[in-house]
Amino acid sequence: EEAALREKLAAYRGVWVFIEQTEGEAAKVSWELLGKGKELAAARNCPLSAVVMGDQVEHLCRQAMGYGAETVYLMDAPVLRHYRTEAYQKSLCALVEKYKPEVILMGATGLGRDLAGVVATVLATGLTADCTGLSIDKGNLMQTRPAFGGNIMATIVCDKFRPQMSTVRPHVMPMPEFDASLKGEIVREPVPVAEDEVQVKVLDILMDKGGSKVDIAGAEFIISGGRGMMAKENFGLLEELAEVLGGVVGASRSAVDAGWMPQDRQVGQTGKTVRPKVYIACGISGAIQHLVGMQDSDVVIAINRDPEAPIFEVASYGIVGDLFQVIPSLTAKLKALKGARSGA
Amino acid sequence: MLVIACLKQVPDTTQVQIDPVTNTLVRDGIPFIVNPYDTHALEETLRLKYSHGLKSVALSMGPPNAEATLRKALALGVDRSILLSDRAYGGADTLSTSNVLAAAIRKLGESEEVGLVFCGKQTIDGDTAQVGPGIAVRLGFSQLTLVDRIEKLDLDAKTITVRRKLEGRYEIVEARLPAMITVVRELNRPRYPTVPMRLASAKAEVESWSNEQLQLDVNSVGLKGSPTWVSRIFSPERQEGEIIGDGMNDPVAAARLLLDRLVQGDMLSV
Numbered sequence: 001e002e003a004a005l006r007e008k009l010a011a012y013r014g015v016w017v018f019i020e021q022t023e024g025e026a027a028k029v030s031w032e033l034l035g036k037g038k039e040l041a042a043a044r045n046c047p048l049s050a051v052v053m054g055d056q057v058e059h060l061c062r063q064a065m066g067y068g069a070e071t072v073y074l075m076d077a078p079v080l081r082h083y084r085t086e087a088y089q090k091s092l093c094a095l096v097e098k099y100k101p102e103v104i105l106m107g108a109t110g111l112g113r114d115l116a117g118v119v120a121t122v123l124a125t126g127l128t129a130d131c132t133g134l135s136i137d138k139g140n141l142m143q144t145r146p147a148f149g150g151n152i153m154a155t156i157v158c159d160k161f162r163p164q165m166s167t168v169r170p171h172v173m174p175m176p177e178f179d180a181s182l183k184g185e186i187v188r189e190p191v192p193v194a195e196d197e198v199q200v201k202v203l204d205i206l207m208d209k210g211g212s213k214v215d216i217a218g219a220e221f222i223i224s225g226g227r228g229m230m231a232k233e234n235f236g237l238l239e240e241l242a243e244v245l246g247g248v249v250g251a252s253r254s255a256v257d258a259g260w261m262p263q264d265r266q267v268g269q270t271g272k273t274v275r276p277k278v279y280i281a282c283g284i285s286g287a288i289q290h291l292v293g294m295q296d297s298d299v300v301i302a303i304n305r306d307p308e309a310p311i312f313e314v315a316s317y318g319i320v321g322d323l324f325q326v327i328p329s330l331t332a333k334l335k336a337l338k339g340a341r342s343g344a
Numbered sequence: 345m346l347v348i349a350c351l352k353q354v355p356d357t358t359q360v361q362i363d364p365v366t367n368t369l370v371r372d373g374i375p376f377i378v379n380p381y382d383t384h385a386l387e388e389t390l391r392l393k394y395s396h397g398l399k400s401v402a403l404s405m406g407p408p409n410a411e412a413t414l415r416k417a418l419a420l421g422v423d424r425s426i427l428l429s430d431r432a433y434g435g436a437d438t439l440s441t442s443n444v445l446a447a448a449i450r451k452l453g454e455s456e457e458v459g460l461v462f463c464g465k466q467t468i469d470g471d472t473a474q475v476g477p478g479i480a481v482r483l484g485f486s487q488l489t490l491v492d493r494i495e496k497l498d499l500d501a502k503t504i505t506v507r508r509k510l511e512g513r514y515e516i517v518e519a520r521l522p523a524m525i526t527v528v529r530e531l532n533r534p535r536y537p538t539v540p541m542r543l544a545s546a547k548a549e550v551e552s553w554s555n556e557q558l559q560l561d562v563n564s565v566g567l568k569g570s571p572t573w574v575s576r577i578f579s580p581e582r583q584e585g586e587i588i589g590d591g592m593n594d595p596v597a598a599a600r601l602l603l604d605r606l607v608q609g610d611m612l613s614v
């Protein structure tokens with residue numbers, strides 16, 4: 001039985017990264033995964049490949065190579081123009097059955113999770129959700145992920161089935177360097193789905209202009225406010241600080257629910273995961289659902305008047321005090337510093 | 345036509361902790377709640393019951409105490425509540441969970457056509473968002489995840505149009521019925537039970553199906569049917585931070601000290 005299992009597993013080789021794209025533009029998490037995938041492939045002594053699917057998306061193959069893919073499997077056809085579960089599932093499953101990769105990584109985005117769940121079910125294999133850590137141990141992928149709203153971490157294994165599939169949280173794996181001199185091979189594959197087999201039609205795509213166009217997920221400096229801000233008008237204090245720092249303003253869910261900030265600024269479990277250079281939490285208590293969205297920031301600064309607030313447990317630097325006194329003097333001193341530097 | 349809500353009973357995650365000695369979850373005394381997203385799945389099921397005259401069913405796979413969740417669904421107005429419970433179903437990952445739920449939906453479909461299945465976007469314990477897609481693909485239903493609005497439901501043409509909420513964009517999608525839909529909080533505002541309905545539900549029957557009814561291969565359910573397993577569980581690590589200055593009594597000095605740290609650490613781009 002042992003031997004049969006070993007033989008079954010040995011038929012699978014290689015690390016794959018699914019390149020997520022909308023309108024021909026790749027999701028950044030796909031490149032982050034190629035960076036991580038490179039490491040895993042080295043540990044398994046096997047090649048790193050990318051899977052590109054869409055309509056007229058060959059340009060993404062070049063990009064994938066620059067981020068380290070040695071082979072790029074390309075499925076390019078009008079039926080794949082918009083992401084639709086059924087069409088993408090059939091295409092990806094066909095590819096997996098043909099080439100038998102050992103590991104498949106996808107972004108834990110809306111699209112990635114929609115696709116990964118069906119593909120794993122059809123392939124009857126394991127899928128670990130929303131990973132924040134991946135490594136190889138005794139030939140198996142050790143998949144570490146937060147569960148219970150980030151209260152605990154769990155390491156998941158799938159040692160008797162292949163491929164091992166994970167979705168990985170965006171902004172957690174570092175972005176690899178792009179190297180235009182890297183070369184690879186494009187393998188074109190036929191798309192095994194016809195338009196009339198697909199039960200779903202995308203009628204329209206609306207870019208979200210509801211809130212602000214600010215993308216907090218990509219910012220290097222984030223100044224977030226919570227219930228301690230007391231009122232919508234007070235967010236002006238944070239905007240001012242953000243402007244001097246060259247950052248953006250984020251919020252806790254309480255601040256969003258109170259209508260002080262738009263939903264797209266929410267950081268946390270049900271908002272965005274961010275990983276800026278500096279995250280400043282102002283009047284935020286640090287509930288676990290907030291922490292899971294920002295605790296991987298390089299530097300966390302907390303300003304809170306309650307010394308017992310859990311936010312201090314994840315803070316690199318904390319000030320116990322009244323934010324209405326601390327923030328304005330921080331902004332003033334920064335302005336002075338900036339002025340002195342540009343004057344010098 | 346049936347509309348089905350899948351409800352998971354979950355521990356209140358703000359209470360979950362790890363025993364530092366045994367490194368296992370402390371389960372004693374943790375209150376259970378209906379997974380918050382699933383209350384929105386249930387609400388939509390009830391709305392369609394009343395607006396389109398569909399027959400509504402709530403399903404939950406879990407231990408016997410998950411009956412409490414299904415009784416709440418009855419109090420809110422579902423026509424039937426069915427608990428899928430069997431020793432063989434314990435220790436399930438998402439693959440074997442979707443197997444059991446799909447089997448129950450298939451069985452319901454034998455006596456009446458299933459039009460829609462609603463699930464939550466994800467749970468607050470396992471947090472995977474994988475069970476809904478697993479159900480959809482097993483049944484060959486159209487899959488519509490992250491739905492925040494139902495634009496149109498046409499039961500004669502057997503089509504549904506919804507809005508999906510994705511990162512930085514919305515998609516308007518039309519699909520054929522039957523469909524499996526996962527819902528986000530913005531979809532609706534869950535109702536509360538009225539006193540008469542709550543009283544009536546105390547007497548109403550929560551049906552219970554075991555594997556005798558579902559007849560699934562015991563190797564495809566529960567722990568045996570789960571390719572993934574948890575090898576280690578631990579608390580997230582935290583590094584020691586530094587409290588700077590005396591912000592209460594001298595906020596100006598504290599701000600200055602903080603700025604010094606940032607400048608020394610080369611953390612500012614100004």
Ligand SMILES: Cc1cc2nc3c(=O)[nH]c(=O)nc-3n(C[C@H](O)[C@H](O)[C@@H](O)COP(=O)(O)OP(=O)(O)OC[C@H]3O[C@@H](n4cnc5c(N)ncnc54)[C@H](O)[C@@H]3O)c2cc1C
Nearest residue numbers: 128129350405437438463464466467470471472473474475
């Ligand atoms: C720490 C930890 C980590 C885990 N990690 C993984 C993992 O990475 N991969 C994996 O496959 N499994 C994992 N599991 C197992 C998995 O969480 C559950 O056991 C599985 O039964 C349901 O998955 P979920 O809670 O993530 O549901 P989700 O897929 O998040 O649930 C989505 C929706 O499906 C419906 N639903 C889910 N479960 C039920 C149910 N029992 N009854 C009725 N409706 C339901 C609900 O409508 C729910 O909102 C993990 C378990 C633990 C304890």
Ligand SMILES: Cc1cc2nc3c(=O)[nH]c(=O)nc-3n(C[C@H](O)[C@H](O)[C@H](O)COP(=O)(O)OP(=O)(O)OC[C@H]3O[C@@H](n4cnc5c(N)ncnc54)[C@H](O)[C@@H]3O)c2cc1C
Nearest residue numbers: 226227228252253254268269270271283284285290305323
């Ligand atoms: C399923 C679920 C998902 C969730 N998802 C998210 C999420 O994505 N993001 C999120 O943020 N939350 C989320 N939450 C909510 C979370 O549990 C907390 O309720 C929320 O984060 C609290 O927001 P807060 O810190 O702003 O408010 P509070 O907890 O009320 O904290 C306010 C803080 O401000 C401090 N304060 C007050 N006045 C001052 C002052 N003048 N100067 C300095 N400090 C002051 C107080 O000491 C206090 O610590 C979720 C909850 C659930 C159940």
